[in-house]
Amino acid sequence: MSRTVITFGTFDVFHVGHLRVLERAAALGDRLVVGVSADALNERKKGRVPVFSERERLRIVAALRVVDEVFVEESLEAKRDYIVTQGADVLVMGDDWAGKFDEFADVCQVVYLPRTPAISTTAIIEHIADL
Numbered sequence: 001m002s003r004t005v006i007t008f009g010t011f012d013v014f015h016v017g018h019l020r021v022l023e024r025a026a027a028l029g030d031r032l033v034v035g036v037s038a039d040a041l042n043e044r045k046k047g048r049v050p051v052f053s054e055r056e057r058l059r060i061v062a063a064l065r066v067v068d069e070v071f072v073e074e075s076l077e078a079k080r081d082y083i084v085t086q087g088a089d090v091l092v093m094g095d096d097w098a099g100k101f102d103e104f105a106d107v108c109q110v111v112y113l114p115r116t117p118a119i120s121t122t123a124i125i126e127h128i129a130d131l
Contacts, residue, residue, distance in 0.1 A: 003029035
């Protein structure tokens with residue numbers, strides 16, 4: 001029986017930390033589906049517009065070998081619907097979200113993966129801005 005893994009993120013200024021979490025998520029199943037945050041959602045949750053557009057970020061993530069399907073995540077409140085619609089068996093999130101998605105344990109396994117130390121999109125953007 002195949003297992004579908006789902007994860008979500010902005011994936012702006014794509015870096016090795018993003019790649020590592022997607023590779024580890026993919027290893028937990030047979031199919032990896034990724035919800036890429038819409039530009040408007042990213043602005044609401046992070047207070048800034050992404051460096052790369054929603055369309056560009058979707059293309060970058062979709063081009064990865066480990067990713068089987070991408071879609072636009074329009075709403076944080078729709079996570080349960082995305083999980084169910086995609087037939088996900090496992091939800092993977094970074095451990096900075098530990099405990100925040102446990103409510104979905106009734107529809108799938110919830111796994112929190114450690115983030116890659118010392119790598120942050122925000123830190124990268126701030127470093128570039130300081131140059």
